[in-house]
Amino acid sequence: MSTENAALVTSGSWAVGAARGDGLEAPIGSDRSSTPAHGLLRRVARALPSGRQLPDEQWEQHHRFVLRTLAGLTVAVLVYALVSGHGVLGAGGLAAPVAVLGLTAALPMLTRGEKANVAAVGLMTAAAVVVHISGGRTEAHFLFFALLPLAALYATPVPFVMAVGFVALHHFLLGSMLHGSVFPHGHSVLQMSLLHAVFILIEAWACFVAWRRFEDRREFVEQLASDRTAQLHEQRDQLVRLAAVVQSTDDAVFTATLGGLIETWNPGAQRLYGYTAEEVLGRHVRILVAPGMERLVAPALAALQQNPGLHIERLHQRKDGSVFEALLTVSAIRGEDGELTGHAAIARDVTEQKRAQAEALSSAQRLQEQAGELRRLALHDPLTGLANRALLRTRLEAVLSARRTGPSAVLLLDLDDFKAVNDVFGHGAGDAVLTAISGRLQAGVRPEDTVARLGGDEFVVLIGTAHGRQEIGAVAERLIAASNEAVPWGPESFEVGCSIGITLIDPADDRNPDEILRDADIAMYAAKGAGRNRFEVFEPAMHEKVVAHSELVRDLRSAAAGGQFFLLYQPQVDLRSGRVTGVEALARWQHPHRGLVLPDTFIAVAEDTGAIDLIDDWALEEACRQLAAWDAAGLPSLQVAINISARRLARGDLAEAVRSSARAAGVDPARLEIEITETATTSCAIEAARALEEVRALGVSIAIDDFGMGHSSFGRLRALPVDRLKIDRSFIAALEPHGESGSIAGAMVAMGGSLGLDVVAEGVETEEQLEVLRRLGCDAVQGYLFGRPMPAEAIDRLLRSALSIDPLTRPTSAR
Template sequence: MTQPAGTTGTQPDAEGVAPTRPRGWARAVLPALPHGRAMPAEQWDAHHAFVLRALAVLVAAVPVYALLRGTGPGPAVLATAPLLALASVARLPSLHRSTRAAAAALGLMATAAVVVYLSDGATEAHFLFFALLPLAALYAARAPFLLAVGFVAAHHLLLGTLVPHAVFSHSAAPLPMAALHAGFVLLESWACLAAWRRFDDRREQIEQVVAERTGELRAQRDELARLAAVVQSTDDAVVTTTVDGTITSWNPGAERLYGWRAEEVLGRHASLLSGGAPLPADMTTLPPGAQERVHRRRDGSVFDALVTFSLIRGEDGRPTGVAGISRDITGTKRREAEARAAARQLEAQAGELARRALHDPLTGLANRALMQDRLEHALADRRVRRHAVLLLDLDDFKAVNDECGHEAGDAVLVAVARRLESHVRPADTVARLGGDEFVVLMEDVEGRRDVVTVAERLLGALREPVPWGDERFTVGGSVGVTLTDPTDRRGMDDLLRDADLAMYVAKSGGKNRVRVFERGMREEVAAQDELVRDLRAAVDGGELRVLYQPQVDLRTGAVTGVEALARWQSGSRGLVEPAGFIPVAEATGVIDAIDDWVIGQACGQLRAWDDAGLPELRMAVNVSPRRLATGDLAVTLAAATRASGVHPSRLEIEVPEAVASGPDAAAGIRDVRALGVHVAIDDFGTGSSSLARLQDLPLDRLKIDSSSVALLAAGQAAGSLADAVIALGNSLGLQVVAEGVEQPGQLAALRSLGCDAAQGHLFGSPVPASAVEHMVRSGRPLIAVA
């Protein structure tokens, strides 16, 4: 490989390595001869050993060949001695390897020369040079190769020319023959040179490839070492299997997780780990990625495992196995379940708190806050739709609490809430504002008539008795209604105030009524307030008066007692009947002062009649239900009788049936009865008192309500409510008094039933005290004696 003409320096070969330029005569003789690179010691030793073995065989074969050619032992030994010497030098480890290579190359060529000499120049013997010359190229170095080529050239050119018969056995001219052989040697040398060059280039490429591959393998080894360290140190179980499921690797994490040691499971099928769905016959069909499976430990216990499967592929890309990474997620799933349960509980608690914040805790109805929110939303589009607000307040509810306690009152409130909800539309909102006050929001109503119909339906539902143990409570209600219209500018507070105003008017007008707010209602309320002021002034100003209605013994027809009835003779209003001021007095508390005044007047009148010489009469006085609960009625009665000098047994208080059996009222009745004052149950038959509680009360008389008396007719009294009341009174040892007797037929029916006494317009209307005195003094029976 000579340099092209006109170039200087060296050119890199195909691998980019610039060959070292020969120096001295070698540069002139063989400018393309590669300098060669230092061969690794192991490789050089292998090549040298091969050359030495070949040389040893040749050295051993030379004397044998000499003897076969007829040479004596002496010449055979002499021919072998230099060869043996060169072979021995080539074997000396103390010499530099270049020296040993040179000795080996010379030994090879010398062996060929000796064989040619012993063969007397036989042509075939010359082929040994061609066979041995490539061995000198095994060292991939200049020195041994040039020595070998130089030896052949000297042997053929010099010796072949000077001593032809020692080299050539034919008769041809020595010089041409020597040149011919030299040409063959040079041709072979060129072939060896080309092979050497290609080998050197190839070796460089191989070394580079080997170096690169070695670097890659080292990187892979380091990476595998790191992965192996991770696999060995991880807490997760790492298991590999063959395609058919045979376990091939088992890390310490797997030992800890499953309880088996590696030697116990390697070679066994992975199905021993499965505690749930069976594994497929071909493990490579498992879906890659993470999945939950049930696995089994050595002790037989099962657990939830999160397993991540991945395929193991060979160099050709085909699956050769499966790797699985498992971890126990039983605790994680339990914690997740606990977290979900806690979240649901917190959500429920938050919902409950929100519900409590917006709903009444007793009835479950919307509270004031929720009603306010819904009313504000409704008012946002009132220009398009009409709405109604119904404010409902229970009548006589306080008596339930006073008589039977708050537990009974709560039962009534809950029953009222359910009835209100069941008698409105599903879209309507029912709320409890507090106490016994409820409000109903009706959105998108047609008109006033529809709203009033709903309100009356609600009142009808309230009138149904509410059972509570042995008790049955009947409460009514008063409803105030206010309506919006497209021109309305009232806010929520204004609407509630107007509904409350309408409800107040309904309650003051006799209760159990519905009133729709009207603009003139404010004046009506103002008038009502004025009525209250006038009534308070009437008590202190002497405008009240007492009329007396006689009570007649139905057996003798004689007047045995009277009932004191309050009237109001107003200077500006004229005579005001009880229905015109008693409800207002009860609603405002003025009734207490009226009761005290009437009791004082009744006791004083009894004393005046006694002083006038009239027979002793019994005085019946109506008292407000609230007086029994306050506990001061007995004190008032004691003070009045003491001041008038009238014995308490001359007095009789009339208590409404609806409140008579309550615990607070019962205590008040016992206190009154302890004074000696008689007690009568008024309007019996209209309430729902407990018979068992009536038996425990110290009662004297039952008064049949006038509505029951009005139903009586002569000859048709049997089976009536009056009949039942009279029979009950007789069974309890109580006298029975009938109220509101106005017809002779009613009187006849009462007599036939065995009623004890009666009062009503048939015997006389309420009259002043002087008329009673005249009536009693006349001694004339008011009715014919039966």
């Protein structure tokens, strides 16, 4: 083999080793893609079999076989050398390379690739030594070809390529330098090198072709096995799911042979028929039908030969002899060849269904007979006999479409104290009141007028034509007087009264019935707001007020998400140290069109609509974020108080909201204070106590805001987990310079001290009030004397000044 060919094989093995990751490195040099030789190497590398990663156990088994072969070759070389007359030392020297390589390939610290490469070189070394001992005889060369395929046991191309390269180098170098060591004397070295090179290449090509074809076939078989295994797993899963459905369904499911012998029987069939599987398997399906129905079984089985499925209703019989109506769905079971092999049946007891159908038919007949009565009831209230909403609408539409010379009117009445009757005395008393009031309303209007009940305690009187507003007002007064009369009910009597909203309908009125009733409803609520037991006539301004309220509600719902809220902070001063120790976070609404909206305007609306929950959660998150910002700026430690509504307190998830907000901002919950009003603790007492206990467990302080304006008792305060009382500003405003001993504020401070609670005075505006509170022993104060509600930046400047309360006697910002 020439030098160029040897270099080509060696370089090819390096390139393949680098591509396969088997531990061989490509030579370092110029860009290999720049020469035709390197392009040839890449094509050779792609032509080599890719090999595969043998499992550890299988690889070790192959490796042990190769090691045993090397051990046998070592002994064979030793014996051959002794027989050939090399002596003990010479024979040992010839066998030593094979033995060393075999022992090296067995070292545990080597990787799999390193062991395989050393073993492959050992195999070729044994063959080379035998050729050397034989003096280059041709028969000895066949040992190369016999041992070369063993390098393929490692299932990777690198050891095999190294073995081929070894043979090429051996024949070229030794064949050229030690004449007679590789080839017999008397032969041309070049001729023998070329001859053996051809043999080696043919052997390598045959092995590679066989190996590559085996790899292709193996991959095909593995993919085929994988696909088939996945298909079988999917089919198994489908069968398992189907079996689970069959086993869990309440319907009876069973299969039978073409002759009608039962083959399978599910738990639903056992429940329906009473037979266990052992009792019915192998028996004919005739045992399931009712007596006298056996003659129908054979025709049904014959019909199934032609039809893929049948739906049959039959009388069947249980094991205990009871008979029921069964609905059977029978389907054909066919084999892979399409031949009919049996039947599958699903049976269901439809006795109750049949009975229900019969009863439904009977009910339909009765309903048809009562159609006239139903038509009447469809237009009248069943309790009072008055017109209902549908009939009222029809008559109102008739009034609107008629030619009228005078005004018409709709009077909407709502009983004022009816809810108390229902809540205290029950619906029987409520029905008696409604019936009595309805009779009085009918007696108070003309026969051509319509009195209707809309539902609950709402009534409508439709006056078709009136002679003027005075007549309509007189009717309203008469109806109010009638409703004020006591309604007797057993030993009790009820006086309810009513509020009336009136909508006048002019001849040119273009409103529809819904709009007229809406306007009457608006006027009725205006009458209730004006003191009840009176009437109000609808004016357009009333509707504008309702629309404005609705717009406020709509804007309020999107304000939090739209970033329209912001917080101001009012400082709280500790009277003992004279330092600002906390702030109260106060929500403000900056509407894009309305401008600044104060809490007095939107808080009540937010509580009525539920938007207060969003505001409370937003304020909690924003206050925690700001507290973290102050901490990051290195300001003195503060406690931030956040106002929480009664509605938010009753939801039961306040503690989780506090925990998540504090965690998100990275602040200690103990730096927070939750302020609630006295009303919040009484309107939902149980929920409030539970929610406050959960919040208190986080280390959060609890304060009662506007204390003195509610109805908290001494015992109630002791039962709640409260830390501070905040005296309402109205009691601070009433303080006199020298009248602290008898003031309500003094009593509240004393109460807080007796309960072990801190007391904070709100609304402190003068030095005189401050001095009185000092003498009373109040713990902390807040108010305009120390600072109006201010932005976070102003609090920052205030805290950095590190001043006591004495200089802070002037308002610092506008409210």
